[in-house]
Amino acid sequence: MSRSPAPTIPDEPPPPTLIDTSQVPPATGDEGDPRPAPPPAELTGRFGELHLLSDTHEARVYRTTLDGEPVVLKIYHRPSRDRAEVYAALREVTSPYVVRPTEAAPDASPPYEVSEFVPGGDLRRLTARHGGRLPAPVVLAIARQCAEALNDLHRNLVKHRDIKPDNILVRQADPVVIALADFGVARGGDRLPGTGVASVRLASHRSGTVPYMSPQAVAGLVSTDDDWWSLGITLAELALGRHPVGSDAADPAHPDRRPPRIGDSAYVDHLVRHAPIRLTAITDPLLRVLCQGLLRYDSERRWKYREVTACLDGDPPPLEPDPAGEAGVRPLMFHGHPCRTPRELAIVLSLSWDAAVAWVGQHDEELTEWLGLFPGAGRPAPEHRHPDPDVALLHLLVALNPSGQLRYRGFEMTADHLPVICRRAVKGFGDYERVVADLWRHRLLPVLARGHGGGGLDVADETWRHLDARWRSLRSRLRGSGAPVERLGPEVMRAETLRLACERDRHAELRRLLAPDLRDLARTRVPVPWFTSLRADTDPVEALAAHLLAEAALEYAYKRLEQWRAYLADRRTDALNDWLDRTQRSTALGWAAVAVGVPAVAWVVALTVSDLIGMASTAALAQSWLWAALCVLVIAATEIPFATWVGRDYHPAHSLAADIIGVLGRLARPVRGRRLASLAVVVAAALVLGAALSLLPVVLPAAAIAAHLVWFVIRVRRRPDRSRSAGHTGERSTA
Known part of the structure; x- marks a missing residue:
């Protein structure tokens, strides 16, 4: 009887501890049978x-x-x-x-x-x-x-x-x-x-x-x-x-x-x-x-x-x-993977970096003995090995497979892959940040340049260090001119300058990315001296700095623009207020004249009635005329300057005339629309005022003067605060 055909082993879902997964676990039908029923x-x-x-x-x-x-x-x-x-x-x-x-x-x-x-x-x-x-x-x-x-x-x-x-x-x-x-x-x-x-x-x-x-x-x-x-x-x-x-x-x-x-x-x-x-x-x-x-x-x-x-x-x-x-050359086992040559071991170790770092430390003697079976496949002596285990593993990989593709911490290290690593390091991914930091601190790019696909990495390392020195010089200059260089941390700039060293067209790309920001900045018409001094067209490091600081420059320009617009708005508001004050001052003075004239007429009528009824002596009547005149004079001396100062807001909110009209309106409300009753009320009021003035020829005008002064002080305190508006404008101007 013949045997069953040789089966193709499918990609089964691996256990969680394995290195790489490429399959999704099957969707099971009946329990114990991962294969589905007949096709739908x-x-x-x-x-x-x-x-x-x-x-x-x-x-x-x-x-x-x-x-x-x-x-x-x-x-x-x-x-x-x-x-x-x-x-x-x-x-x-x-x-x-x-x-x-x-x-x-x-x-x-x-x-x-x-x-x-x-x-x-x-x-x-x-x-x-x-x-x-x-x-x-x-x-x-x-x-x-x-x-x-x-x-x-x-x-x-x-x-x-x-x-x-x-x-x-x-x-x-x-x-x-x-x-x-x-x-x-x-x-x-x-x-x-x-x-x-x-x-x-x-x-x-x-x-x-x-x-x-x-x-x-x-x-x-x-x-x-x-x-x-x-x-x-x-x-x-x-x-x-x-x-x-x-x-x-x-x-x-x-x-x-x-x-x-x-x-x-x-x-x-x-x-x-x-x-x-x-x-x-x-x-x-x-x-x-x-x-x-x-x-x-x-x-x-x-x-x-x-x-x-x-x-x-x-x-x-x-x-x-x-x-x-050759028979007799036993494979070296690495986590279940038999490795028959140093090259195979180097590939397996580089693809399982974290596990390889621990494994090399635990199997040092076994590894050294196995490598002795292959002439020319030695490794650095213990005293010459790097103290950092990741860097030590990289040097081991170079010794095992000098012409092979080299990796570091699991990442492919070629001029094509480095920009990707740099972009992710700039975004703050921890593993990528550490890779860039190690490449700089331990000067690993010349080591990686020996591997397959690593051509040009040694030149990139020299360019990288030159660009970093240029950036440190530029940072000192920008800091002295007020640029917010503290936004650009050393980790970010190391990754950015490495990307600049690896990408041939990066300078041209930076100029293209910078063009919209320059247009936006030009539209604001706000000078940003430290930004406009950067020579982005000719210097790649200054182009990089301009690209990274463009947002800060625009923020500064927009803030200054808003401050200037607010200042101009305040200036326009003050100018409008001044114009309105000038054009409406005559109206305010007219209402002030009404506020002076109405009391004057009232005093004249009252004094005339008092003289006609003959209740006051001639001397008392003379004193009443004097105090009434003084009352009118006090009203005129306070209302006319007050109206001139307050301007268009004087009437009706602050004028005496409005108060008098309001009081008279409330008193006349019961007889409004009845002429004879209204006339009788006016005559009665004149008789009462005349009689009161005959009995109190000095006290009544003096009391009127005192009442007016008290009411005047109250109105002055609740006047419009022009000085506060002027102070706000001054603050904008200072800003």
Whole structure:
């Protein structure tokens, strides 16, 4: 009985302690079964009858029709954050040897993809039809087409991660034409600066099919190098009729049955022991050399597209020694990741920085002993190691992998990535602030310049320190002119000047960002001398200072503008008040004259009545005339200056005339509208006043004078406070 087919290990959700996660945990249906029920009707309703092709832990695959054309519908059991990135990259792939999805919905529920249906089956079925193994010319043709497919994928930063005979479909059997399919566990990636190579990632769990994984993939590293190892295993299996690490032969009597395979544990153990992969049974010398080049333990010495095509063209490159593949060189384990070479160890350590710092301190002797197995891979002596553990780890990484891509505290250190780190440091993210501070304090950029993609970092460090010195000089000058330089802390300016040193177009960008602020400042017409003295057009440091202090300059200008507008408003208000006082002063004086005339008439009438009734003596009457005249004079001497001073506000709020009119109006209210009654009241009032004046010829006018003076003082106290308004204007003027 044949064994079950080699399963593709999906990306299971890792435990919380692992390093990196890229999958979302499955949405479970029935308890204990993470896979969902059959596809929902709203999805399958667009398709014809479904024929199940495979059902794995990753997905269910159906053969069906769409618009009358045969297609393959793949429905995933769980979403993945990486599939959208892979689908976007696959749209740029043009190789005819790649099966690209014609429709993909990575964010749907459930996620699915649609691709063309290739009726020729896969290479495993083709191998079975040829008696268990393929002729060397056919395998070499497959190798060339797979190399073209991988080159196109890798150029677009797609790592397939599951190259095996089951995922290589046959478009045409004679001559053979293949198509690389199934990107369920594929990953996208970032490109290394200045190269076409995708960067290396560290995965916390294995993804793919274990017996086809490279040693680095088994260790958890994810890179395009893994696909070339998997291709080597696949080509060797096609040529041998069995897995190159196994010993069982295929069963040609049962072409529908897949050949036996080596167990996952045995395969991993074979790689961990660095046991050689024996290829002597491959009789074709060119195919044997090709498989030997692809199956190099050391990924740096492993053949890629250039070497593979050269070999297929009949000019194979020489095979360099593969120290990582020598038996007896035990791997060094780092948190479950077996590392076979110093380069692999450097990559794993740099991708797990915090854990690496602690691990190096705990395994110092073991690390030193292991590195002794590799000539030239020493490390600094303990007395020469840096006291800061992060910096010490960086120097260790340089010693382990001098030409590799260097990181610091987990961040890629290239001229392209540094501006991003600086921007986040300016925003106050703690990790980024510490990285910038360490780069400055320990002068790390020249060290990082030795690594891959670090070209120019040593020059950037020199420029950075020159710009920092220029800023410190400019800060002293600005502080003396009143600029708020305290807003620009040293951490912010270190990050900003580093960004200025790394970005070639940063000065021009600063001038563009500054232009709207300069226009706004010009519209205020308020001079800000310390700001306008900055030479932003010619000096990048002064342009940076102007950009960072533009907000403070505008705040100052707007504040001064508001103060000036308030001052002008007060001046206009005072001028208007003065004009109104001048134009309405005559009216106020008229009402003052009324206030003098009414009492004068009243005294004349009263004295006349007193004289007619003959109750007072001539001497008393003379005294009454004198005191009445004095009363009128006092009223005139107080009302006329008061009216002149108060101006337009004199009447009716402060005038004596208004008070007299009000009193008379209230007294006349009972007889209003009746003429005879009103006349009688007036005559009676005159008689009463005349009689009172006859009896009290001095007391009555003196009492009137006293009452008027008291009422005058009260009105003066409640007059409009012009002096306060004038004082407010003075304060604005001073400001």
